[in-house]
Amino acid sequence: MISCAIMSSAEPFLLVDQVRYAYPGASRPALDGAGFAAAAGTIHGVLGPNGAGKTTLVSMLCGLILPDSGAIRIRGRGLTASGRQTRRMIGLVPQEIAVYEDLSPRENLELFGRLYGMAGARLRRRVDECLERAGLAMRSADRVHTFSGGMKRRVNLACGLVHRPELLILDEPTVGIDAQSREMILGWLAELPASGTTLIYTTHYMEEAQRLCDRITVLDRGRVICDGAPDELLAAGGHSSLGELFFSLTGRGLKD
Secondary structure, three states, rough: EEOOOOOOOOOOOOOEEHHHEEOOOOOOEEEEEEEEEEOOOOOOEEOOOOOOOOHHHHHOOOOOOOOEEEEEEEOOOOOOHHHHHHHEEEEEEOOOOOOOOOOOHHHHHHHHHHHOOOOOOHHHHOOOOOOOHHOHHHHHHOHHOOOOOHHHHHHHHHHHHOOOEEEEEEEOOOOOOHHHHHHHHHHHHHHHHHHOOEEEEEOOOOOHHHHHEEEEEEOOOEEEEEEEOHHHHHHHHHHHHHHHHHHHHHHOOOOO
């Protein structure tokens, strides 16, 4: 495994510690001793071909499934042991659009905000901020089902951010959208670490990972095969781009 060990000795904001998980009846584990660390206020990319274990990892980080072995810790506390308090620190932007399309963007944001305990003037201000940043203020009362794919993606992102999560998990947030919406989303994400948000970013778009990520972890068949800062990994391997590095590690053959 290629590795650039630049983390300090202090425990990082997020630690994925040798997690293993096997689905019943599967011929091999979806995650097989995978581990990495993410520092606070950084963007950490998780890359891998189909079947690498990325979706299983996202489910674990959200507390939807428990590892068969290993552990996940946020600020030194086990994710499963700390319960609701830690989960309120987490925002999720899933690959599938996960908003109510019969509601407006404002109604969706208000609903998700309330689910995280927000109310009153604080909630209204935050909803207005998210609508403005997502470029949706002028369409805030329209039903989401009337929107383009890019607009729906922007609502999806805003719902994951409305409660100001400390940890934002993004599962391919720009898949299948127009160039303008992609640029807006990437610009918004790049701003978040300055406010202290830590991002876990899964994508198949290597240029996005190279542009955004402070550190990347590459998974293949449930194992970590590469981990480090993109510039250092490229220099160590003599590669000109993250895409070139990715293919050198995982191959160009089909994975599914």
